Amino acid sequence: MVFTAILVAVIACGIPTSYAVDYDILFSDETMNYADAGAYCQSRGMVLVSSAMRDSTMVKAILDFTKDRRYNYWVGADNLEKGAYNFLWNDGVSLPTDSDLWSPDEPSNPQSSELCVQIWNRYNLFDDTGCGNAKRVICEKELDD
Numbered sequence: 680m681v682f683t684a685i686l687v688a689v690i691a692c693g694i695p696t697s698y699a700v701d702y703d704i705l706f707s708d709e710t711m712n713y714a715d716a717g718a719y720c721q722s723r724g725m726v727l728v729s730s731a732m733r734d735s736t737m738v739k740a741i742l743d744f745t746k747d748r749r750y751n752y753w754v755g756a757d758n759l760e761k762g763a764y765n766f767l768w769n770d771g772v773s774l775p776t777d778s779d780l781w782s783p784d785e786p787s788n789p790q791s792s793e794l795c796v797q798i799w800n801r802y803n804l805f806d807d808t809g810c811g812n813a814k815r816v817i818c819e820k821e822l823d824d
């Protein structure tokens with residue numbers, strides 16, 4: 680699959696934004712817990728951002744958007760199925776703990792209270808955190824054309 684990274688529309692929060700022909704990405708205005716974040720995306724025909732975060736061009740575009748904002752954002756990754764350091768993207772692909780997308784010293788507490796993954800505004804990188812916390816949401820939709 681070919682990914683292009685041209686930001687073709689000005690971000691309007693809550694409105695899907697086309698980065699490329701391959702994905703629509705939506706950044707929510709609202710904050711909610713992780714379970715509700717999944718439902719929020721699903722109700723819009725989307726999913727919590729997963730495969731786009733594994734594409735180097737897409738992840739750069741997404742982190743460029745989040746970096747100057749004061750918000751934390753849910754992404755579609757957690758260890759709810761396998762526990763501890765076995766984080767999975769929502770589509771079942773492993774999120775390695777040695778990925779350079781983790782904040783320094785993260786994941787910090789995946790054995791007990793921090794089972795879901797956010798983009799943490801402190802570093803603009805991943806952090807394991809409590810699934811019940813309220814964050815903004817990033818949804819993706821992979822486009823066919």
Ligand SMILES: [Ca+2]
Nearest residue numbers: 787806807808
């Ligand atoms: Ca953490």
